[in-house]
Amino acid sequence: MSTAEGAGARATARYDRDSVEFSRAVAFFDAAYAFALTLLVVNIDPPPAEDWATPARWVTSGLGWQFFGFAVSFIVIAVFWRVNHRLGSEFTGFSSGTITANLVALALIVFIPFSTQGISDPATADEPLAVAVYAVNISVAVMAQSAVYLVARRDRLLRHPLPRRADTVNLIDAMSTPAVFLLSIPVAYLWGAEWGRWCWLLLIVVGPISGRWAARRVARIVSEERPAPPPAPSS
Template sequence: MSVFRTERGIDRLVNFSDATVAIAITLLILPLVDAGSDVGRLTLGQFMDEHFWEVIAFVVSFVVIARFWLVHHRVFDWLAAYTVPLLWLNFLWLATIVFIPFTANVLSSSEGQQPAVYALYIGNMLIATVTMQAMGMYIQRKPGVALEEALPAMDATRGWSTSLLMALALVLAVTVPSVGMWWLFVLFLSEPVHRLLRAVFARTPSGTDA
């Protein structure tokens, strides 16, 4: 597969991705904008109580998209070149990002404790996480795609730790819906899980993923 090295091509790829993420993260606020007309007839406390799930869905989804963008920014900062497969992986990742506002709206409208809704919401995030992991590994393993000076900084175990915890959050949210989206807090365990995976890979001769 051909490797493309034009600086303009990489800039267009990154700028297009950034713009798409910016639009998606902005769309998250629209349900609260529509609900803003209720402020005149409700106190702030009443508004927060009546629109609790919309607020929570916005805050959580905003943080999630911001985190996804930070990882994307870090991974694409490694690029020296790109290929067609990498472009399509990036399009798949962007599709999951633009889908988040929809899943967040479904979540806020359901008002909790619906396994199918949690499966849709967290499942989409899991696909985004795994796709980003695939892009990172592709960039590292495809000759000529990664900057030589970036190779030592690449660490696939960090991405796998997040993917595993996101999958765990999905399973827990579906099986124990009373906790629901709060299972996403297991992602705070990513650092200790990352250290554990690094220790395991360090003991394995083939554990050289970056």
């Protein structure tokens, strides 16, 4: 085989679901998500010994925003992992494109512990830039994870591909999260970083509403595009 043919074979490599390569890739991605979750605890600085005297001093020692950042980012990364797990359960295999797309998304996931430091460190938590960096990090990560699905569809790696219109609806639903995070950036610069962070609580309302709308819309599209049953034979 020539060098060009070998490069072409590598570019179009496909690893079926029952292959060792598929299992190794899934294990690698899962381990990276777990590592990103573990790194979050590094952003929590143990308070001085005197601040362990009472719960009030312990909380006011600066741990408040650190615990806030840890909790928010733990939930965010856990949601990313669940979405990635759900996507992977629909894959019939991996292609070079889906592996590359997953690596790009993973790079943004493992960056979250760093951006979390900005919003949780008492020295930087009140800076609008800390909110902006974190919001952009999460927003771009959501977009990258959505791209994983689109690449898998392009490479025909989905067990149950949806109609194109349904994919558009799900993409709109996914973009509701970046919309909330990006909204927090101007809020942080206009009214302060604390208000910017509180904007993220809008996801508690926006997420379920957007999810229910998308689920109903997708179900309607699927039913509309489902082939009609053949007519019953006449007697």
